Amino acid sequence: MDGKPGLRERKKQRTHAAISDAAIALFLERGFNQVSVAEVAEAAEVSKRTLFAYFPTKEDLVVHRLADHETELARVVRARRPGTTPLTAVREHFLAGLRERDPITGLNDHPQVLRLTRMILDAPTLVARMDRFKAAAERALAQALQETADTPELTARLAAVQIVGVRWTLAQDNADHLARGESADSRSAGAVADAEQGFALLENGLRDLGSRH
Amino acid sequence: MDGKPGLRERKKQRTHAAISDAAIALFLERGFNQVSVAEVAEAAEVSKRTLFAYFPTKEDLVVHRLADHETELARVVRARRPGTTPLTAVREHFLAGLRERDPITGLNDHPQVLRLTRMILDAPTLVARMDRFKAAAERALAQALQETADTPELTARLAAVQIVGVRWTLAQDNADHLARGESADSRSAGAVADAEQGFALLENGLRDLGSRH
């Protein structure tokens, strides 16, 4: 059906990749704020105007690579085995991610990944973009919960917020450890334990949160 | 000791207020993106440079009014009566906010508030800023939990993310209802019920989230 993408389409994809690659390379080398889009455009041999035709904002030059992850949890929940609870599906997926050193779990210590993480954290506008990203993931998950767990809308949204928040925090925490020099392998056990604790908290609630003062 | 603020200080506060008021008025009238900071500066009879001396970014012209709320939950948790659980303290505080129609609960239908909410939601950069705001609230709450509930750091952060997220979602939901024309009074009962449900979810966990598919 679509055996031939057509020259136009192919060229578009090449240009897209060329711009993105040039951008990431420059950003990693000198930092997000220290590189102007004009420089990126020049490095990619494209006009500034064309660059903005492919990527609506400078931040998108980085963030578009995570676009798939935006709906990842929603897909996991939708694809769960019958009889499985959404929370269980997400937990298992996250633990699998840890084992596979999926960068999104924060447990990947390849230099490239570490530098990328560092670069993002050093750029406030990129961090802000990540928050928007997280919010979008919440919405997607909420919808998946509502549709597959027979849950009222509000409950779905509340649950989604909690689940995404916990997963995000766990990933952040792993990334923090690695940023301080720990290796993925040595962090691994702690990461698993922390994940188990986080998901247990989600499952059992905050009932046991201290009442002393 | 500080009975007299001093002329310089008073003038500063007046200028600060003048700029902020001019900004809000213009933004409400024509929308955040449709007003340039230059116009705000002119309306406040101040140079652009001075405006930026008072407010680091355009968004701050709006968001600075919420600055107090950033640490609100943290303060509530710290000031809770002995023998009270952090979660209980937050729930009671939120319910009190609903009764008092505190705008931050989303249950205030004064035209000014509605228009402000609308204005913020219509401006992506402001929404992004609210997300940053939320993240800061999470950090503050996490610290309060850690210090007053004798909780390990990660647990505190996980709990904080969940609590702030739920409260935020509840407020959003109320604001949505009012934005669709419902009055605060007619929404009130539903808001309370939803809040109870949200906090119950927090307390009891997501254990009962459907496993069917």
Added chain:
DNA sequence: AAGCAAATGTACACCAGGTGCAGAAATCGT
């Protein structure tokens, strides 16, 4: 009351992200 130091405000030039527009160049279908 005078006068000086510190703080504050201003004008101006400048940078970077982003957009509108008109025309050049490439691609596509025939």
Added chain:
DNA sequence: ACGATTTCTGCACCTGGTGTACATTTGCTT
């Protein structure tokens, strides 16, 4: 091979934000 359509480009322009050098105001001292 050719016209129609997309895509790319250069250019002018707007806006948020900053650096700098100078003017003004305030506070304090005597």
